[in-house]
Amino acid sequence: MNSTAHYQPLLERFEAASFTVMMGEIPMIAAHADHLYRMVEHLRDEMGYAMLLDITAVDNLGFSHPGSSRFEVIYLFRHADFKRTMGLKVKVGNIDVGLPTISDLYGSADWLEREVYDQYGVPFAGHPTLKRILNHLEFVGHPLRKDYEITQGQYCTQTQDMMDEMKPLLDARGLEMERDNLMILNLGPSHPASHGTIRTLAALDGEKIVAGASEIGYLHRGFEKSCENHTYNQIIPYTDRLNYCSALMNNIAFAKTVEEMMGLTLPDRGIFIRVILAELSRVIDHLVCLAAGLLDMGGQTNYWYLFNPRNDAYDFLSKLTGARLTNSYMRIGGMTHDLYEGWERDLENVLKKVDKGIAESLQMIEHNRIFQDRLLNVSPVSAAEAIDHGFTGPNLRASGVPYDLRFASPHYYYDTFDFDMVVGSVGDTYDRLMVRFEEMLQSMRIIRQAAKNIPGGPINVPHHAVTMPPKKAVYTTIEGAMNQFKLVYEGVKVPRGEHYGAFEAANGELGFYIVSDGSGTPYKVKVRAPSFLHMAAYPKIIEGYQVGDAILTLGSLNIIAGEMDR
Amino acid sequence: MDLSNSHLLDDAVVCTKVDAVINWGRQSSLWPFVFGTACCAIEFMATAASRYDISRFGAEVLRFSPRHADLLVVAGTVSYKQAPILKQIYDQMPEPKWVVAVGACASTGGFYDNYTTLQGIDEIVPVDVYVAGCPPRPEGILDAVVQIQKQLWREPTLKLRDHSGFKGKLDE
Ligand code: SF4
Numbered sequence: 001m002n003s004t005a006h007y008q009p010l011l012e013r014f015e016a017a018s019f020t021v022m023m024g025e026i027p028m029i030a031a032h033a034d035h036l037y038r039m040v041e042h043l044r045d046e047m048g049y050a051m052l053l054d055i056t057a058v059d060n061l062g063f064s065h066p067g068s069s070r071f072e073v074i075y076l077f078r079h080a081d082f083k084r085t086m087g088l089k090v091k092v093g094n095i096d097v098g099l100p101t102i103s104d105l106y107g108s109a110d111w112l113e114r115e116v117y118d119q120y121g122v123p124f125a126g127h128p129t130l131k132r133i134l135n136h137l138e139f140v141g142h143p144l145r146k147d148y149e150i151t152q153g154q155y156c157t158q159t160q161d162m163m164d165e166m167k168p169l170l171d172a173r174g175l176e177m178e179r180d181n182l183m184i185l186n187l188g189p190s191h192p193a194s195h196g197t198i199r200t201l202a203a204l205d206g207e208k209i210v211a212g213a214s215e216i217g218y219l220h221r222g223f224e225k226s227c228e229n230h231t232y233n234q235i236i237p238y239t240d241r242l243n244y245c246s247a248l249m250n251n252i253a254f255a256k257t258v259e260e261m262m263g264l265t266l267p268d269r270g271i272f273i274r275v276i277l278a279e280l281s282r283v284i285d286h287l288v289c290l291a292a293g294l295l296d297m298g299g300q301t302n303y304w305y306l307f308n309p310r311n312d313a314y315d316f317l318s319k320l321t322g323a324r325l326t327n328s329y330m331r332i333g334g335m336t337h338d339l340y341e342g343w344e345r346d347l348e349n350v351l352k353k354v355d356k357g358i359a360e361s362l363q364m365i366e367h368n369r370i371f372q373d374r375l376l377n378v379s380p381v382s383a384a385e386a387i388d389h390g391f392t393g394p395n396l397r398a399s400g401v402p403y404d405l406r407f408a409s410p411h412y413y414y415d416t417f418d419f420d421m422v423v424g425s426v427g428d429t430y431d432r433l434m435v436r437f438e439e440m441l442q443s444m445r446i447i448r449q450a451a452k453n454i455p456g457g458p459i460n461v462p463h464h465a466v467t468m469p470p471k472k473a474v475y476t477t478i479e480g481a482m483n484q485f486k487l488v489y490e491g492v493k494v495p496r497g498e499h500y501g502a503f504e505a506a507n508g509e510l511g512f513y514i515v516s517d518g519s520g521t522p523y524k525v526k527v528r529a530p531s532f533l534h535m536a537a538y539p540k541i542i543e544g545y546q547v548g549d550a551i552l553t554l555g556s557l558n559i560i561a562g563e564m565d566r
Numbered sequence: 567m568d569l570s571n572s573h574l575l576d577d578a579v580v581c582t583k584v585d586a587v588i589n590w591g592r593q594s595s596l597w598p599f600v601f602g603t604a605c606c607a608i609e610f611m612a613t614a615a616s617r618y619d620i621s622r623f624g625a626e627v628l629r630f631s632p633r634h635a636d637l638l639v640v641a642g643t644v645s646y647k648q649a650p651i652l653k654q655i656y657d658q659m660p661e662p663k664w665v666v667a668v669g670a671c672a673s674t675g676g677f678y679d680n681y682t683t684l685q686g687i688d689e690i691v692p693v694d695v696y697v698a699g700c701p702p703r704p705e706g707i708l709d710a711v712v713q714i715q716k717q718l719w720r721e722p723t724l725k726l727r728d729h730s731g732f733k734g735k736l737d738e
Contacts, residue, residue, distance in 0.1 A: 135682070136647040143681050150680050155735060156646045190601060190651055192630040197603045197648060218648050219604055222680035237677070244605035288608065307615045314612075324612075325605060325701055562604055 028087040049077035052106035056526040098123035108390030111536040119144040134217040169211040196561030212539035219561040227525035231491025240326040243563040246281035251330035257501025270459040279443040285506030293555030309357040334460030375430035390533035393508025399427030405504035432556035491520025531564035594624035599635035604642030606669035618704040632658040643671035
């Protein structure tokens, strides 16, 4: 499907382009900066690449590809059939000139380009608001450049007033603060309903929002830079803290991507354990999202009903992994240890409690007039808009787009489990919340099937270069000791190359674009964080609705700051 | 003694110290402001929910205005970008006030020894109790509340708490 033939017309039209494939068979076309804009337009309009997944850059300093320029910018696209993925790679000839913006072609490009500018200092000519997004405005330099020292922190003394972003928005709408009697409301970054540290500035006409602008980056923790000085297995704990409401799922997504680069397939038991834990994490994630969202609405009882089963799930996870929230249970090539004896009973108990919590909560809201009046037709996102914004996961499905990686690119035997894809209709706040309720039930169906059919056998790939030797061998044999020593000090070595791997996480497509130089430490890691793009759309979709609606919309998008800001 | 007798204390005189009475009140009605930024904040949510129930320690009246709060609970990673906001919130809280740093990040920057992360909130605001863990279990957070209660018990109420020895990185 991803054969050269598909790209032949493109390659003929733009002669300077050349075709390569990344590891994992994803095509990567090297393009010339002068053709970039027209090529992207061609991809979108003629070839059907409807979604821009991600934009990032690579700094080649100290990684000399023959003849390459220092910075390359990578664009990842997804076809409207949601099966094909492709990449574009463009060399940045002159860093002062940068590249042309594609933010008028794809809504999602806006923030993604800002991030590349912030982190790598590659400017995008024609971008409407090219300013820093993750780092504060007093920051000097570009942290993801290879010559930026990782520990070089810079104090921030002031917050920004954001009017530089708000003013053009108002101008575009023909509004004036004084004349139209508008008020600016600042929500966050420390606000009880802002679900983490997110700041939104809303221009209000009475209660109605006429323009919005969001500021993020308050929880930027340098995940991607930290990856560049840790071994692959050491990165696992960092992945826990991306979407900390479903830590295990991030572990799995990262480990799976690295395993794909190494061509490893887990033994079946390992895969089943991953499926069970991934789906349980999805349930926990949705529970937290719904509990907090309903709490914002004043439905506090729901908070207790939904939060308590989550605690039971955490009891199970801490028994299994030793930690409630940040489990770090996965390893490249498998996981730390097998399930404990009697896990089936504990797990079934958890599921029963979740079932009960969901039923109790639904009983209160399903036919509740207040619930419906407050959510129906609030901030609807059409299918086309959702795709343009780069929505994935429950938020995209709420808009009626039947896309779920578990169906689109079956892995981990997802195609053998009997479960349904949950799709909404209009993509309003109601749909976004209700899709999550239903998805929990579907996930529990998967868990029950997987728990019933889980095979025996090993859980880790049987390779010395990947999996730790048994402790007994480490203490009694020189080979075992050396094996352990090398794995700890040098890490699991990943072949040279680049790869994009994605996983259907609780919030949507969690992808990792990894460049390896063949060592035990990645040369570059970029997270495609679903929350980042959901948040980018947020100030646009709350327009025309009231402040109270905006709070619920934020809750329904389930923005997790750790994942968004990385 | 029959406690249901409402006249029990009618003519009684209770002798005590002002400090003891006021601290008794403060101790059992700490009003936390939760500066929740990251993963640790999720565990604070669990601490407030019914299983761990922070109200057993009289600290369930979570305030979202710093003006109403006397216990600043910093739960989560604080980045350089957030530091001025943390300071502003701390400054807005009226005295007497106490600060708890929940988790490795708030205490020391945790394993984010990098360009974004403040290496401990005590660079910005004075901290009374640190809680270890990444994230700490809810019991750990409850323990911090108890530690504050114990500390508070010894403090004179007619004098302002003395922070003069503290100079944060953002204090001019
Ligand atoms: S201490 Fe650990 S759990 Fe808490 S905010 Fe930091 S990384 Fe998250």
